[in-house]
Amino acid sequence: MPLPDLATAPYPSAAGSLSDLAAVDAAILDAVDQLPPRIRTVAKYHLGFSSGPRPAEHRGKALRPRLALAAARCGPTPERAVAAAVSVELLHGFSLLHDDIMDGDRTRRGRAAAWVVHGVPAALLTGDALLTLALGVLADSGSAECMRVCVRMMSALVRGQGNDLAFEDDQQVTVDAYLEMAEGKTGALTGAACELAATLAGAPPVVVEALERFGRHAGMAFQIADDILGIWGDSRRTGKPVGSDLAARKKTLPVVAALHAADPEAGQLRALLDTGVPLTEAQTQRATVLVGQLGGRTTAEAIAQQHLDLALEALQCCDLPAGAREELRTLAHHMAARSR
């Protein structure tokens, strides 16, 4: 069976959603066009707009705007929530630009990372610029609550990334510490995407709270699926080199879980990862086998399923329009069972 075309968005959506995404893209492009020339170039490159409207494979999965647009349908004024979709996409761009510099990641969405092409100074400043644009969009939305949500989210993001940096030198990272880090780095923003959108759409507080929880847990399931793809994914579909996470000795969930298995082979895995330098191809293959044998994949899949269940549970705890609930449910399933 041939692989599906990467340009085909793998996330099915309710009718109209692709045109909504196009409206979000248009608003992002408008915002980016206000930037000074050099930063604008980097921003367009990073966001995939380099030549006119961005093709689907450069847009990325547009997961956070999709979450925002779907959550917005749970309130009486969904049209106001375009600002939420725009700002979370910009915030995501800010976070990726800075993270790729901090983590030394050279590849993003199958292309060279912005700092590799445009240098660290320009990429760093473009991150600051996208954050500023996101804050401007939220400030213009006129909701003081949205600004507080955004600051809380940024705080979680910084904390999560701080933990992630600390993990590099820490051989004892626990599964709980990993999950806390992932909640900061990923769950906070997917939760905020839903929370901001529902707030702007005028949903009642109980719905806003439930959707924040939904987005956070769906984001966790997504992140863990990403970790699994980072080890066992198909590089033609993920846009990342095969085994790159393991080669870079990243402490993703399968690895952390495997290292804590009560099995002598955990010691072998630790020895492989403790060298302080990137793994060779043979070492990466050996580590991949060990992580699987030590139950790292099984544990990660089980925890992803728990988060998917918690996300779906959140959708049941209050009264939501049936169409919106169904769309959010479908989105969550796809986030947890992604192939790229």
Place this chain on the structure above:
Amino acid sequence: MPLPDLATAPYPSAAGSLSDLAAVDAAILDAVDQLPPRIRTVAKYHLGFSSGPRPAEHRGKALRPRLALAAARCGPTPERAVAAAVSVELLHGFSLLHDDIMDGDRTRRGRAAAWVVHGVPAALLTGDALLTLALGVLADSGSAECMRVCVRMMSALVRGQGNDLAFEDDQQVTVDAYLEMAEGKTGALTGAACELAATLAGAPPVVVEALERFGRHAGMAFQIADDILGIWGDSRRTGKPVGSDLAARKKTLPVVAALHAADPEAGQLRALLDTGVPLTEAQTQRATVLVGQLGGRTTAEAIAQQHLDLALEALQCCDLPAGAREELRTLAHHMAARSR
């Protein structure tokens, strides 16, 4: 005559102002203490809090909080403006952390820059963290207007730093382009310091507008004085190596003005600065002489004086409490006539 002790704050202030600064410092320390351990360490180092209360020489000039505290005295609720002083100091910290990485500046306040000591990833993330803290303080202040002022200021900051980065490869930078860049990098934040403080202190719009203008022009005078010190300053007092700005071929105002002088020696200066590599000590000395002979210093001093005049003029255009006006005037004079 012996040099004055660096630890003696060179900015005279009204009675009570030093204890206000101590209150600002305490609030900053409280905020920083909320950060995760590794980022907290970097933040404390950068802000000079490494060991308990920060000594004056590590606090820096605390210029932006001083402006905020003085401007706050022009409204009926000056005590509310501590949030403005805290947030502008945190915003300044954010901007310095990122700028030092982008510009490759290895020295800050007479010590190694944070990225040199703690690495680029941790310094970059600490910049994001200080920005987040600043936004949190402003969000807590409950003023939507303050958030808009902050976003506008960040926008100007990004634009100014973008221009500054572009200057590196541009041999034709004009005096006007330089002034626009400096207004973004320095004037925007000193203007915002006054604007945020006056807003929170409840000053009427006409006063807020005048104080913003005051702060912006005083900041410009300060920045140009900084440029002059960067070439002709005493390194024991500036904390920077002698001639470091010229050696690094930075396009500061005296240099830009000298390069545009209608004099054949401008070509000699251009040739020295066009090499693409840092200048030797002999080249730096020669360039310093040329910039002076070409009138770079005289022009810079004249423009600084214009900005000082505009700042003082802003203080005259509305009704301000006499004590506050006097304090702001004194502060502006010291900013324009600094020796470190």
